[in-house]
Amino acid sequence: MTTTAPSKADGASIELPERTSNRAEATKLVDDAIGETRVAVLTVDASQMVLSAPSFLDQLVKDVLITRRVPELVVVSATERAGRLLTAAAIRRQVEALIRFENTRS
């Protein structure tokens, strides 16, 4: 069996859908966006997301910052509520220093 080293890229991005709910959705989004690639920063565009669930957001933090060890997660245009839930998830997982928010909306 041969293994291939993950390719490297500076960054990748994910656009969150209007509604999010379960953990499997988060894992699939991250898998589709990154695959086996190592990235320096993952940008999550939450401008379309209206409804989100804590489980989904926690899994997003876990898959990006814990499982794939992406050095930085940038969340753009999240609602204040989603931002609070993401921050709480990051604090529980002790990776709050690796998450940054831009253009948070009410």
Next chain:
Amino acid sequence: MPATVSSATILGVEGRPVTVERTYHRDVARTGRMARSGELRRVRGMQVSGSLTITSVAQALRTAEVASGLDLSRCTFIDPVGLVTVAATHALWCDDSSGAWRAPDDVEVCRYLERMRLPKVLHEATGLLPDKRAPVREHDNSGYLVELEQRGAAAGEAELGQVVLDRLDRTVADEVRRIVWECVVEAWLNIGDHAQVDSGFAAAQVFERHQPNQRLVIGIADAGIGIASSLRARLGALSDVDAIARAVAGASSMPDPGRGTGLPTMRASAADELGGRLLVLSGRGGLLATPGWARPIELPVDVGGTVIGIELPCGVRASR
């Protein structure tokens, strides 16, 4: 198929303790039928007396000698939380698949049960029908009712969340809608993650249909292993009341630090932030959370799996 065996000591007819042992097969929620192991000594049924709602469960439930498992004859009011409690619990107490459960004497309550499809759901789950029916006109009440339904646990949370949101007045604030979504989705995900059954029951109703007094009551229940059993592997043996308190404080059966946040989030959002209520029942215990306050509940009847009741005032803006 793996099964969970549990035993409980209840008071027999003569006042003597009687041990009841049951075997819960994992497909109980699908078939609604529950096999019991060993020789069953005595089983009592469940009786509802008075109003069975999110705030009155402990006062309304009684044990009673009802072979069909359920006596609603003295029920004078029931809300979606009461409906899912009855639906998820009926199979647990049903000892005679040939009998009929007792419908409410109050014809208006009977009509409401029909409208919310309780007889249909119980019939599908246990094969039993009520001893009397109250015909209802099929008119479109979909504007404020989410009729009782047994739904598959896997991947059904988004659909259920949207169905409930569709019942709210358009003027309900976005922040309230987000909290409704969070509560419904997280409550439903708990069934698939923890209850070890493949389906659950859900119902909801909007009371006071117009702003500013609109209230949403949601009931979600399963006939699964219950919270104490779910937590046992990590936390050891706990009473039902203690297990529920720990779960609402963030304890989980899973070691991942991101797990166990569903019930605390529901409490923070529904009760503390919106000024509503969160009710959690499991086994013979419960907890009712209101803003800044949580009251433990001892139940006179084993409700088996887990019931989550949520009441949200939707006519006010969220405080944050």
